[in-house]
Amino acid sequence: MGQRCPVCGQGTFYELPPGSAMRIAGHAVRSAIRYALQKLRCSACGQIFTASLPTAAGEDTYSTRARAVLAIGRYSLGLPLYRLQSYQAMLGGPVADATQWDQIEPVGDCSYRVCEVLERLAAQGELIHPDDTSGRIRSLMDEHYQMRAQAEARGVSRPTERTGMCTTALVVQVGERTICLYYSGRSHAGENLKALLQQRQASLDKPWVMSDALSRHEADEAGLIRCPCLAHGRRQCSDREDVFPTECQVVIAALNQVFDPEDEARDQQLSPTDRLTYPQA
Numbered sequence: 001m002g003q004r005c006p007v008c009g010q011g012t013f014y015e016l017p018p019g020s021a022m023r024i025a026g027h028a029v030r031s032a033i034r035y036a037l038q039k040l041r042c043s044a045c046g047q048i049f050t051a052s053l054p055t056a057a058g059e060d061t062y063s064t065r066a067r068a069v070l071a072i073g074r075y076s077l078g079l080p081l082y083r084l085q086s087y088q089a090m091l092g093g094p095v096a097d098a099t100q101w102d103q104i105e106p107v108g109d110c111s112y113r114v115c116e117v118l119e120r121l122a123a124q125g126e127l128i129h130p131d132d133t134s135g136r137i138r139s140l141m142d143e144h145y146q147m148r149a150q151a152e153a154r155g156v157s158r159p160t161e162r163t164g165m166c167t168t169a170l171v172v173q174v175g176e177r178t179i180c181l182y183y184s185g186r187s188h189a190g191e192n193l194k195a196l197l198q199q200r201q202a203s204l205d206k207p208w209v210m211s212d213a214l215s216r217h218e219a220d221e222a223g224l225i226r227c228p229c230l231a232h233g234r235r236q237c238s239d240r241e242d243v244f245p246t247e248c249q250v251v252i253a254a255l256n257q258v259f260d261p262e263d264e265a266r267d268q269q270l271s272p273t274d275r276l277t278y279p280q281a
Contacts, residue, residue, distance in 0.1 A: 033057075035054070120199055126207060130193050134165065166188065167184045168192045190217045197224065
């Protein structure tokens with residue numbers, strides 16, 4: 001800094017924020033270091049002596065960073081374990097899919113504490129969007145086969161117990177932040193929502209809950225403000241407009257009086273309170 005400019009010869013240099021340039025290289029998802037350990041064998045007794053690993057190698061074969069990368073690859077990037085196994089073998093660092101699972105499990109165990117904190121925070125949220133999607137859970141599928149076999153042994157065509165499997169997503173607005181919670185099992189969205197709201201502080205106002213009007217989304221309705229999704233109802237009319245044009249058009253025209261001002265409010269980036277009063281103005 002302070003040097004004379006070689007171009008104009010009049011100004012002096014002063015510092016600006018540094019620039020940046022990137023060079024992207026490829027490497028394995030899980031890199032490995034192979035140690036060549038010298039071995040010596042006694043010519044008389046046949047005893048084999050192997051050199052020790054250096055201290056820097058550590059005690060664990062898989063580092064905490066390696067476990068975290070495997071977990072992110074499987075559950076964030078959606079990479080099947082067998083596919084990652086083939087990829088790593090191609091690069092000379094094989095790791096079996098079963099071994100990957102064994103290394104990922106401790107990472108999941110550590111995340112329970114984080115989930116507990118997120119649940120406590122989400123229970124205090126103002127707006128909750130619950131929904132279900134079907135899923136396949138191996139342990140529950142085995143239970144289903146056992147229950148079906150027991151029902152057939154009793155002469156019943158189907159089990160009386162619940163056999164469905166689903167994943168519930170609870171998307172919760174907490175202030176300016178959004179928390180997404182996922183629950184997989186036999187419980188429906190309403191049951192998972194009810195369990196979450198048991199951690200809600202009694203002094204808070206009732207949360208707004210927006211979802212479609214399915215019965216399995218019902219929770220403790222006295223402790224919340226239910227907002228059935230109009231988009232689902234409108235979609236049912238839109239899908240049947242060709243069959244019942246007159247009847248469906250009445251519903252669509254009525255809902256447009258709500259949807260059109262809402263689109264305008266979103267374009268103007270109004271606050272939630274102003275969005276509520278905007279259609280009434």
